[in-house]
């Protein structure tokens with residue numbers, strides 16, 4: 001990089017001039033997959049000029065990464081939400097890069113640092129939403145090998161079911177659009193039966209491979225025994241701001257009791273389904289005694305962050321390396337499909 005450009009770049013990074021749109025608070029941007037890889041050229045340029053690395057060094061905030069499923073690439077196109085199921089090879093590459101550029105610490109340790117107002121610069125924590133079987137089959141060995149601790153957020157009524165989640169169903173894939181998704185998460189409340197009931201049935205959907213289904217309790221409990229941390233991801237994965245008070249009690253409190261009964265562990269951290277939250281939902285999670293709650297609002301976590309509405313960086317399955325590194329450093333153009 002030339003001297004003048006280097007100085008200009010440093011000034012830009014120091015002033016956080018690289019202004020990218022802030023996440024809309026508590027509202028999922030329903031971007032179709034094709035839009036999520038906006039400007040790969042820009043990310044490659046950021047990387048090539050050293051700006052991504054520079055920002056990573058200068059930013060005073062850490063990052064919570066959010067994954068969903070990790071699968072073995074079979075070569076065949078699998079059904080399911082394309083943004084959600086990341087091939088294990090790509091996941092392993094990302095984790096190797098992460099441990100060599102960040103201090104990867106457990107969520108609980110990150111929260112300890114926030115409580116003590118300690119610096120979070122270049123700290124990272126790894127989280128998984130929905131507790132897919134693939135996480136235990138494919139991600140866990142990678143995490144174990146690299147000595148990364150992680151938190152898996154469990155939907156309390158999902159373990160043991162033998163059907164795909166609604167967002168992985170073919171009928172949903174075929175009906176997918178920004179408008180449809182907004183309708184599913186508001187008028188239909190993110191409720192699986194209501195959403196699938198509103199769509200034409202697809203008769204020829206093949207059974208899902210095990211990795212694409214929720215893990216059962218035995219698998220989850222075994223991983224907990226080996227050091228995996230658990231969080232609560234509601235009871236039924238409905239959109240919490242659309243629910244009444246009694247329904248919120250079930251989703252926020254009963255869910256935790258169910259998970260404790262099956263695993264012997266009472267989780268202390270909550271993750272909002274679809275990343276959707278509002279002031280009432282945040283208050284209920286806090287009142288229920290959780291230590292913290294994680295959103296899918298894009299952003300890094302600084303020492304003064306609100307523990308009950310912490311931002312995360314959602315990692316879509318097909319993200320190129322340059323974009324992954326930029327997003328982790330706080331440079332993102334768009335936000336993505338959330339589950």
Ligand SMILES: [Zn+2]
Pocket residue numbers: 129130233237273274339
């Ligand atoms: Zn989810």
